[in-house]
Amino acid sequence: MINTALHEQAWSHPLLCKLGSIADLSDEEKQAILDLPVSVKVVEADIDIVQDGDRPSDCVLVLSGFVCRYKILPDGKRQIMGFYIPGDIPDLQSLQLDVMDNSVGALVRSSVALIPHRSLREMLRRFPNLNDILWRDTLIDAAMFREWMIGLGRRxxxxxxxxxxxxxxxxxxxxxxxxxxxxxxxxxxxxxxxxxxxxxxxxxxxxxxxxxxxxxxxxxxxxxxxxxxxxxxxxxxxxxxxxxxx
Amino acid sequence: MINTALHEQAWSHPLLCKLGSIADLSDEEKQAILDLPVSVKVVEADIDIVQDGDRPSDCVLVLSGFVCRYKILPDGKRQIMGFYIPGDIPDLQSLQLDVMDNSVGALVRSSVALIPHRSLREMLRRFPNLNDILWRDTLIDAAMFREWMIGLGRRxxxxxxxxxxxxxxxxxxxxxxxxxxxxxxxxxxxxxxxxxxxxxxxxxxxxxxxxxxxxxxxxxxxxxxxxxxxxxxxxxxxxxxxxxxx
DNA sequence: CGTGCCTTTGAATCTGATCAAATTAGGTGG
DNA sequence: CCACCTAATTTGATCAGATTCAAAGGCACG
Structure with a gap:
């Protein structure tokens, strides 16, 4: 039996859309994601969502807008290390690494969902496949960094x-x-x-x-x-x- | 009771040494790592261990020598994206991403241990903490890419x-x-x-x-x-x- | 005692940076 | 709806860091 409510939401939920693009999700897994308790927050342009040195207790899911990961150097220069769009979780790493080694900021007014690490961990424990998929997502992030490195270094x-x-x-x-x-x-x-x-x-x-x-x-x-x-x-x-x- | 044999090997096993530097390992977990079935292989300098496009069924653990991750561009230029030393698993990503998007090659004669994905997955299923630690390791890898990006872009x-x-x-x-x-x-x-x-x-x-x-x-x-x-x-x-x- | 790889040196060139300023566009309040 | 303000784009001129090309030493290994 297909859960209609689920399928309607699925299209509108950017995280399902995004994860669906890199792996297959069962209906149970989709529901688990939809059941995550989130608090939605609107962030104005040029405002940080997470800062270098923070020890977050939530992950940030981009719902709308445009966000970037960056770091400011001692001399004030900025290196942007990635752009994040709806469906992305730019600080997913904070689930495994306690301290942030970069900041995440909004490029334009954006809305984000804060998902408590605790809830996320609980879900991943119940659905090992989702654990793999999120790990996979961080690895794709890393692949994007590498591709940018190639550009910066050689193109x-x-x-x-x-x-x-x-x-x-x-x-x-x-x-x-x-x-x-x-x-x-x-x-x-x-x-x-x-x-x-x-x-x-x-x-x-x-x-x-x-x-x-x-x-x-x-x-x-x-x-x-x-x-x-x-x-x-x-x-x-x-x-x-x-x-x-x- | 401390298992002496374990502790003697621990020092000499580069993977325990490396993982121990980023997380705490229980004796059980250490033993599980030592129990991994591996086949050791010597690779001559300038020889590839894994190639762009491969679909590996093993992970490569560096035991001795010096290895790098790189990609060759259409015009023949090479971008090296990381150096890997004993204790590192340069293609750990292959556990979650089926196709390699870069090559791994030896810079000097090196010895590596091939660990079957199957055994690794079995171990991670039994020891969720090790799963977290390896995920963590790939995230640190990603952090190194980002730091290199900063260098390439702004330093x-x-x-x-x-x-x-x-x-x-x-x-x-x-x-x-x-x-x-x-x-x-x-x-x-x-x-x-x-x-x-x-x-x-x-x-x-x-x-x-x-x-x-x-x-x-x-x-x-x-x-x-x-x-x-x-x-x-x-x-x-x-x-x-x-x-x-x- | 070659031979090949690696390092070093020199000279010319180029891609992209810097500095300064003008123009345009987008958003706000009157 | 227009004037204004600020941020973003565009232009020009000069400068510098790094590349390229070419070739000469050094060093290790067979």
Missing amino acids: SAYQRIAHLLCELQVRLQTVGLAKVNGCELPITQNEFGDALGLSTVHVNRVLQDLRRDGLIVLRGSMLEIPDWEALQAVGEFDPTYLHLKK | SAYQRIAHLLCELQVRLQTVGLAKVNGCELPITQNEFGDALGLSTVHVNRVLQDLRRDGLIVLRGSMLEIPDWEALQAVGEFDPTYLHLKK
Whole structure:
């Protein structure tokens, strides 16, 4: 028997949507996730959700908006280490590592669900498969870091930006937040720079190059990708590292 | 009652040594690890242990030598994404992600233990705490990637090299492979470059700068760190991200 | 005592940073 | 609905860190 209520919620619950994109969930497991006690919180743009050095007792699930993981260096420079979208749990690591070694902040007004570690642990104990899936999720996170490392270390600014746009487009698509040929990206050029190890000025120039070459159309925060194959080729983007189910 | 045989082996078993540095292990858990069926294999320098695209059925535990995780780009460039030393399991991720998105290769003749996924999973099922500890280990791996990202994105070549030397010194110390003021690093300048996103030529020049400034003494593969505090300061090295027990 | 890998040196070049300032866009209050 | 304010984008000019190319030493190993 299919639980209709469950299936209706499933679509609307970003975490089910996201986890469903990387593994199969049984109805029982879905229900367990829906049963998690959460407190929803709205976070304004540029406000931290978790800070470097914190010892969180909850995990943060992004429900709407756009969030990033970053660290501020002694000289004030910022390195953004990942963008997180609805369905993501940017500080899932806090379940196993007591102290945060980076901050998580909102790029735009976002809503997040706080899930107590205690409830999460209890659920994982009851459903070992969910434990595996969340572990898997943190490993995919790590794979994204590695892919960014490759960009930072060995790819040109032009390739790096193309690659990041591809990654975001694919990830947004898996949670239904992108059209086939584009998406909304509320990320400033300054933030792109902090993520890709580039200056804002250079990001701006390279974006212009990408536009000139017909690889992207960018109006405000609306990204359109006229030729997906081409952009993918430029960015050497191969989605294998996202480990999505086919 | 303390099991003497266990305790003798514990010191010599690099995996116990390593896991012991990030979490507490009960005697039962230690014994379970020692009981893992392994097949030991010697790998020559510059030979791959696991390759990009593989679907491994074993995990690789480094017993001796020096190993790295890397990826080759379409244009032939290589990005090294991590160095692995005795006690490390560079492809632990393969337990949860079926296809490898990078290769693991030996930098020098190394010996590794192959541990079947099946045995590992069985052990983790019996000892949930070990499951947590291995998850934790992969999260620390991810934290190292992030720290490298910061270097690649925002730190100068001079800082980046200093930081890497600090990281390796600390990690080697935790498994008893470093003296207080130095260690052996069988890493060529070319490999440093591929790890840090620098050309071999530039690595060479920066190493000379570090020597000139009295921060390191490097003869062959022997690294000596005359002033740990100073090197740490230059590299902005803060070991928090390694999440070691105090 | 070669031979091959690794390190070192030199010179020219380039990608991307920095600094400074103008323009545009988005959001707010009158 | 417009004026204003701030944040974001864009432009120009100069500078620097790191790359590339080429070639010469050094060192270890057979």
